Amino acid sequence: MIKNNDKISANQVCILLFTTMVGAGILSLPADVSKEAGPNGLIAILAGGFISLFFARMILYISSSFATETFVEYTAKLITKPISVIVSITLTIYFMIFVSLDARIFGEVLKIYLLPSTPIEIIILTMLFTSAYLVRYGLEPIARMSEILFPIIVIPLMLLFLPALTDVDVSNFLPIMRIPFCKFLKGILLTTYSFVGFEILYMLFPYVFDSNKLRKSVNVAMISTMLFYMYITFFVIGIFGYKETKEQLWPFLTLIKSLNFPVFFIENVDGIVMGIWTFTIFTSIYSFHYFAVLTISKIVKSREHSYFVLPLIPIMYSMALIPDSIVTVYKYAGYVSQYMSIFFIAILPVVLFIILKLKKAGAKDEEKT
Structure with missing residues (x-):
C-alpha cells in the first residue's frame, strides 16, 4: 500500500533524477573522459548522455506497463519469483554500494580540503546518519529536499566558472575524431556510467501521481545532466587541456x-x-x-520502509571502509561500473523489454483464438 505522502509529481522526479546522477562523479569525470576520448570528451559525453536516455526510457516503458507495481513485483511476473528475488537483492546491494562509495569519496575529499584533523570514520558516519534521518520520512520529503538543493547546486557552480571563460583555449578540443574508434567507444561507455542513478526508475513509477508526464520529465532530467556535465568538462579541458586533465584525480577541484x-x-x-x-x-x-x-521492504513485504533505514548503516559504513586508499576506491568503483552498472543499465532492461513484448504478443494471440 502506497501512502499519499509518498506520492510525488513528475517535475519532482525530474529534479530527483538530476540530483541523484550528479554526485561524486562530477569530480573525476573530466579526467576519466580525457583518458579515453582525449580532446573529444564533450562528444563522448553527448553520445553517452543520449545512450543513457535511451535505456532510461526503456526502463520507464517497462515500469509503466505495471503502473501500480515496483520492480520487485513486476519482475516476479516477467522472470519468475525466485529469479526476481535474486535480482532484487542484487539491486539492493547495488544501491548500497553506491551509498558506500559516495560516502567514502565524500570523507576523503573533506578530510583533504576542509577537515584534515577529523577522522574519516566520523565524517562518513555523520553523512550516513544525516541521510538516514531524511530517508526514514519517505519519498516526498526526499523529493522536496532535492527541490530545495537543486538551485543551490546548479546556479552557483555555473556562475563560478563564467569568469574563466576568457582562459578557455578552444584548440584544446582539437583535433576532432582523430582517435581510434574503439577507444572513442570506450570513452562513450565510460561517460554512460556517469549517468548512473536513473536506475531508480525501476522503483519509482507507482509513486508518481501524474505519471503521464514522466516521459518529458525523464527527457529533461537526462538532457540537463548531460549539458551540466558538458559545461563542467568544457571549462576543465578548455583550460588545462586533455593531457594535463587526465593526470589529475579531481580536476574539477583543481580548476x-x-x-x-x-x-x-x-x-x-x-x-x-x-x-x-x-x-x-x-x-x-x-x-x-x-x-x-525501499527495495528491501518490497522483498520482505514490509508495511514500513523505515524499519530498515538504521540497520543498513553499519553495513554501508563497513563497505565504505573496505578500500585502503582513494585509489582503491576508484578501482572498486570501476569494477562496479563495468559489471553491475552495465547489467542494470543495459542488459536487464533489454531482457525485460523482450520478455514483456513476447508476453504481450502471446496475450494478443490468445485473444484472437
Whole structure:
C-alpha cells in the first residue's frame, strides 16, 4: 500500500533524477573522459548522455506497463519469483554500494580540503546518519529536499566558472575524431556510467501521481545532466587541456583552486564550492539509500520502509571502509561500473523489454483464438 505522502509529481522526479546522477562523479569525470576520448570528451559525453536516455526510457516503458507495481513485483511476473528475488537483492546491494562509495569519496575529499584533523570514520558516519534521518520520512520529503538543493547546486557552480571563460583555449578540443574508434567507444561507455542513478526508475513509477508526464520529465532530467556535465568538462579541458586533465584525480577541484575570481569580498571560494559539492553528494547518497531500503521492504513485504533505514548503516559504513586508499576506491568503483552498472543499465532492461513484448504478443494471440 502506497501512502499519499509518498506520492510525488513528475517535475519532482525530474529534479530527483538530476540530483541523484550528479554526485561524486562530477569530480573525476573530466579526467576519466580525457583518458579515453582525449580532446573529444564533450562528444563522448553527448553520445553517452543520449545512450543513457535511451535505456532510461526503456526502463520507464517497462515500469509503466505495471503502473501500480515496483520492480520487485513486476519482475516476479516477467522472470519468475525466485529469479526476481535474486535480482532484487542484487539491486539492493547495488544501491548500497553506491551509498558506500559516495560516502567514502565524500570523507576523503573533506578530510583533504576542509577537515584534515577529523577522522574519516566520523565524517562518513555523520553523512550516513544525516541521510538516514531524511530517508526514514519517505519519498516526498526526499523529493522536496532535492527541490530545495537543486538551485543551490546548479546556479552557483555555473556562475563560478563564467569568469574563466576568457582562459578557455578552444584548440584544446582539437583535433576532432582523430582517435581510434574503439577507444572513442570506450570513452562513450565510460561517460554512460556517469549517468548512473536513473536506475531508480525501476522503483519509482507507482509513486508518481501524474505519471503521464514522466516521459518529458525523464527527457529533461537526462538532457540537463548531460549539458551540466558538458559545461563542467568544457571549462576543465578548455583550460588545462586533455593531457594535463587526465593526470589529475579531481580536476574539477583543481580548476576551482586555480581560478582568479573578481569577487574580492569572498575570501574562501574553495570553502563555498566544497559546501555546494557537499549538497551535491548528499542528494545522491540519500536517494540511493532510500531506494535500497525501499527495495528491501518490497522483498520482505514490509508495511514500513523505515524499519530498515538504521540497520543498513553499519553495513554501508563497513563497505565504505573496505578500500585502503582513494585509489582503491576508484578501482572498486570501476569494477562496479563495468559489471553491475552495465547489467542494470543495459542488459536487464533489454531482457525485460523482450520478455514483456513476447508476453504481450502471446496475450494478443490468445485473444484472437
